[in-house]
Amino acid sequence: xxxxxxxxxxxxxxxxxxxxxxxxxxxxxxxxxxxxxxxxxxxxxxxxxxxxxxxxxxxxxxxxxxxxxxxxxxxxxxxxxxxxxxxxxxxxxxxxxxxxxxxxxxxxxxxxxxxxxxxxxxxxxxxxxxxxxxxxxxxxxxxxxxxxxxxxxxxxxxxxxxxxxxxxxxxxxxxxxxxxxxxxxxxxxxxxxxxxxxxxxxxxxxxxxxxxxxxxxxxxxxxxxxxxxxxxxxxxxxxxxxxxxxxxxxxxxxxxxxxxxxxxxxxxxxxxxxxxxxxxxxxxxxxxxxxxxxxxxxxxxxxxxxxxxxxxxxxxxxxxxxxxxxxxxxxxxxxxxxxxxxxxxxxxxxxxxxxxxxxxxx
Amino acid sequence: xxxxxxxxxxxxxxxxxxxxxxxxxxxxxxxxxxxxxxxxxxxxxxxxxxxxxxxxxxxxxxxxxxxxxxxxxxxxxxxxxxxxxxxxxxxxxxxxxxxxxxxxxxxxxxxxxxxxxxxxxxxxxxxxxxxxxxxxxxxxxxxxxxxxxxxxxxxxxxxxxxxxxxxxxxxxxxxxxxxxxxxxxxxxxxxxxxxxxxxxxxxxxxxxxxxxxxxxxxxxxxxxxxxxxxxxxxxxxxxxxxxxxxxxxxxxxxxxxxxxxxxxxxxxxxxxxxxxxxxxxxxxxxxxxxxxxxxxxxxxxxxxxxxxxxxxxxxxxxxxxxxxxxxxxxxxxxxxxxxxxxxxxxxxxxxxxxxxxxxxxxxxxxxxxxxxxxxxxxxxxxxxxxxxxxxxxxxxxxxxxxxxxxxxxxxxxxxxxxxxxxxxxxxxxxxxxxxxxxxxxxxxxxxxxxxxxxxxxxxxxxxxxxxxxxxxxxxxxx
Ligand SMILES: Cc1cc2nc3c(=O)[nH]c(=O)nc-3n(C[C@H](O)[C@H](O)[C@H](O)COP(=O)(O)OP(=O)(O)OC[C@H]3O[C@@H](n4cnc5c(N)ncnc54)[C@H](O)[C@@H]3O)c2cc1C
Numbered sequence: 001x002x003x004x005x006x007x008x009x010x011x012x013x014x015x016x017x018x019x020x021x022x023x024x025x026x027x028x029x030x031x032x033x034x035x036x037x038x039x040x041x042x043x044x045x046x047x048x049x050x051x052x053x054x055x056x057x058x059x060x061x062x063x064x065x066x067x068x069x070x071x072x073x074x075x076x077x078x079x080x081x082x083x084x085x086x087x088x089x090x091x092x093x094x095x096x097x098x099x100x101x102x103x104x105x106x107x108x109x110x111x112x113x114x115x116x117x118x119x120x121x122x123x124x125x126x127x128x129x130x131x132x133x134x135x136x137x138x139x140x141x142x143x144x145x146x147x148x149x150x151x152x153x154x155x156x157x158x159x160x161x162x163x164x165x166x167x168x169x170x171x172x173x174x175x176x177x178x179x180x181x182x183x184x185x186x187x188x189x190x191x192x193x194x195x196x197x198x199x200x201x202x203x204x205x206x207x208x209x210x211x212x213x214x215x216x217x218x219x220x221x222x223x224x225x226x227x228x229x230x231x232x233x234x235x236x237x238x239x240x241x242x243x244x245x246x247x248x249x250x251x252x253x254x255x256x257x258x259x260x261x262x263x264x265x266x267x268x269x270x271x272x273x274x275x276x277x278x279x280x281x282x283x284x285x286x287x288x289x290x291x292x293x294x295x296x297x298x299x300x301x302x303x304x305x306x307x308x309x310x311x312x313x314x315x316x317x318x319x320x321x322x323x324x325x326x327x328x329x330x331x332x333x334x335x336x337x338x339x340x341x342x343x344x345x346x347x348x349x350x351x352x353x354x355x356x357x358x359x360x361x362x
Numbered sequence: 363x364x365x366x367x368x369x370x371x372x373x374x375x376x377x378x379x380x381x382x383x384x385x386x387x388x389x390x391x392x393x394x395x396x397x398x399x400x401x402x403x404x405x406x407x408x409x410x411x412x413x414x415x416x417x418x419x420x421x422x423x424x425x426x427x428x429x430x431x432x433x434x435x436x437x438x439x440x441x442x443x444x445x446x447x448x449x450x451x452x453x454x455x456x457x458x459x460x461x462x463x464x465x466x467x468x469x470x471x472x473x474x475x476x477x478x479x480x481x482x483x484x485x486x487x488x489x490x491x492x493x494x495x496x497x498x499x500x501x502x503x504x505x506x507x508x509x510x511x512x513x514x515x516x517x518x519x520x521x522x523x524x525x526x527x528x529x530x531x532x533x534x535x536x537x538x539x540x541x542x543x544x545x546x547x548x549x550x551x552x553x554x555x556x557x558x559x560x561x562x563x564x565x566x567x568x569x570x571x572x573x574x575x576x577x578x579x580x581x582x583x584x585x586x587x588x589x590x591x592x593x594x595x596x597x598x599x600x601x602x603x604x605x606x607x608x609x610x611x612x613x614x615x616x617x618x619x620x621x622x623x624x625x626x627x628x629x630x631x632x633x634x635x636x637x638x639x640x641x642x643x644x645x646x647x648x649x650x651x652x653x654x655x656x657x658x659x660x661x662x663x664x665x666x667x668x669x670x671x672x673x674x675x676x677x678x679x680x681x682x683x684x685x686x687x688x689x690x691x692x693x694x695x696x697x698x699x700x701x702x703x704x705x706x707x708x709x710x711x712x713x714x715x716x717x718x719x720x721x722x723x724x725x726x727x728x729x730x731x732x733x734x735x736x737x738x739x740x741x742x743x744x745x746x747x748x749x750x751x752x753x754x755x756x757x758x759x760x761x762x763x764x765x766x767x768x769x770x771x772x773x774x775x776x777x778x779x780x781x782x783x784x785x786x787x788x789x790x791x792x793x794x795x796x797x798x799x800x801x802x803x804x805x806x807x808x809x810x811x812x813x814x815x816x817x818x819x820x821x822x823x824x825x826x827x828x829x830x831x832x833x834x835x836x837x838x839x840x
Contacts, residue, residue, distance in 0.1 A: 146797075147559075
């Protein structure tokens with residue numbers, strides 16, 4: 001029991017050593033009327049010690065783990081059993097799941113096919129505003145029993161309650177993938193190649209040979225990077241005689257490589273309808289700062305400040321550009337009431353604001 | 363509270379006289395959904411055609427303090443779409459595909475669109491709505507969203523939750539809200555995803571933005587035949603352990619096979635103990651290798667025959683058999699009750715043995731189908747409704763099967779939801795604190811408790827019991 005412990009100094013996080021310990025911190029926060037855990041709470045939490053992983057039978061294809069485990073650790077743990085958690089992030093998987101899920105950093109080169117974190121969390125245990133553990137969902141791959149609150153908790157930055165354990169759905173680790181890297185000095189030929197693969201002229205029908213896909217670049221150096229099962233001959237067919245292609249690398253993979261990690265944090269994220277990724281991209285040709293585009297998902301990560309013709313074009317075509325991690329800006333987007341109802345949920349689940357406000361008052 | 367005339371008049375004003383039913387005979391057709399063991403007739407059925415009309419109906423119900431429930435096709439199997447007195451908001455006339463964007467792979471649809479109709483409309487573009495419940499020829503997208511429907515092909519593609527991008531919802535108080543939208547790049551909290559699977563207890567969906575996925579370029583369909591059902595379930599585990607994720611992996615036992623053959627003659631082997639229907643969503647070199655591995659694994663686990671569908675016609679025939687198992691039950695039993703438990707995949711063989719054992723204890727026959735790759739079992743418990751305790755024994759048998767699922771670390775429902783049927787069993791799956799947390803959220807979002815009351819959470823004595831196993835008045839035309 002840790003009841004004798006005092007609150008850490010300003011700027012230092014609370015470091016619970018177990019979920020029971022975290023529950024005790026929440027009870028103390030309630031008694032002493034201080035806030036804990038949320039993005040604007042007086043005390044932040046370092047979840048890294050909550051690393052307990054339940055006994056895991058690979059045949060069940062569900063892993064239940066403490067949120068102190070990092071995304072990389074989870075993926076390595078299950079890969080050893082021939083399984084895969086099809087989630088990724090360009091920010092590097094070294095952060096604990098509490099941060100990865102709490103901030104929902106799951107937009108990645110896999111998202112067009114495998115969705116994002118909410119698609120893979122089957123159940124969760126969290127500490128509620130009274131300091132009690134509460135569980136929803138299940139530890140099996142399919143479940144409709146009761147309310148599934150995880151989609152509310154993922155990305156809410158611990159402002160509704162403090163997640164301590166998650167059950168993750170897994171799938172067999174793919175074999176036989178190839179990593180494809182096509183280089184060009186401007187983005188257009190690469191986009192044209194991608195378009196040809198998802199809507200081949202031969203049939204005109206929608207297809208998708210990519211398990212992972214992204215377009216990355218800055219002035220003079222652009223790459224289409226992806227993972228596919230397509231054989232080399234087919235890949236060569238996609239590229240054909242496309243002008244402007246500088247090089248093609250196709251390498252067979254062991255398992256599934258993670259998305260290459262970017263060196264800096266994105267400052268803004270844009271989302272748009274894939275078909276609107278039109279000519280604006282051409283205007284980015286001379287861009288000095290790195291840009292990552294997920295063409296099939298319809299998302300762009302902007303690094304570095306400053307105006308971007310692509311960002312302007314996304315907004316002009318009805319898409320949204322928000323500051324990274326700042327999902328609540330959605331509230332300013334006409335037609336999406338998520339933020340309004342999140343505030344409602346906050347007032348229901350944490351009326352005394354034990355976890356601090358959901359976001360800064362605007 | 364009985365429905366008063368002024369409320370009915372109000373409904374007629376909102377939707378027009380022909381779109382309000384209060385006649386006893388009509389109302390009786392709404393007295394049950396696919397779970398016929400629970401029956402309770404509404405006092406009024408209203409057929410709105412727009413979000414605005416739904417909102418006005420909900421507001422009128424709120425003002426009058428009258429309970430209400432949304433209904434799609436009424437194929438639900440947990441008693442979710444019935445109400446004892448009160449109002450059914452029947453959404454089948456809101457059946458338009460509002461917008462389809464093939465290039466952006468989404469469609470905006472009204473809730474009454476029938477599941478298979480949607481894919482029929484999108485297939486010319488090479489796209490489909492992946493969730494494919496066996497009831498897909500009748501059930502609606504609104505019902506799929508409310509129940510988080512699955513189906514044979516959701517093993518690989520994911521369930522309804524994974525294919526809903528956004529919704530317009532009339533909340534319990536009549537406010538209209540929109541959550542999410544057509545963007546695939548969805549991170550951050552999602553109220554839309556939270557509502558999926560909430561069984562119509564928090565809001566009424568009036569528009570859904572669904573994700574569409576490319577239709578498989580080629581398909582390989584296999585039928586593995588086993589003398590012993592355990593060989594089939596062990597093969598399921600072995601296939602997944604071999605790092606192969608088929609697009610479908612379905613188990614069908616002998617009694618089901620015999621019923622289907624008596625009904626449709628699709629060519630299932632009637633002397634088999636069980637069959638597996640296995641599908642890969644490719645027919646290229648890679649899938650040839652995978653099919654060979656699957657065959658080797660099935661044979662290793664006792665398969666006595668293994669065949670590949672040689673044509674699309676043959677494939678369709680096999681699926682026709684699978685999708686009509688429930689419909690074929692009439693050939694072998696006057697009535698049946700569908701269970702929907704889930705176990706961790708490694709316990710599939712154990713739960714099937716438990717199912718046969720439990721059925722034996724209750725002196726009942728049970729025919730088994732399972733979305734085996736998902737660990738989602740559907741024992742069809744056969745009973746005779748004309749024997750005095752027939753239905754009660756079937757219910758007790760189902761409850762014991764669900765208890766066994768929970769003991770093995772599983773769940774009360776994989777895709778049919780809790781509804782009325784299993785609400786009291788929720789206390790066996792969750793702690794009091796867990797349920798209190800869920801109830802807190804429900805009470806906060808539906809403070810008057812008028813929207814689909816008495817469903818999903820245990821109610822104890824709070825809700826008047828609907829008539830369990832009540833019989834319809836003689837001469838009722840259904
Ligand atoms: C033969 C048979 C086979 C089946 N196979 C499968 C299967 O493979 N997979 C599977 O998942 N299910 C299956 N089911 C169950 C059922 O078909 C699904 O649950 C389906 O999603 C229900 O859709 P519906 O339109 O019939 O909904 P209904 O039965 O009308 O309603 C079901 C629930 O959804 C709510 N609801 C309906 N529309 C809305 C709305 N617009 N807004 C809010 N709430 C709403 C209702 O209030 C109710 O609680 C099967 C049923 C049968 C009879």
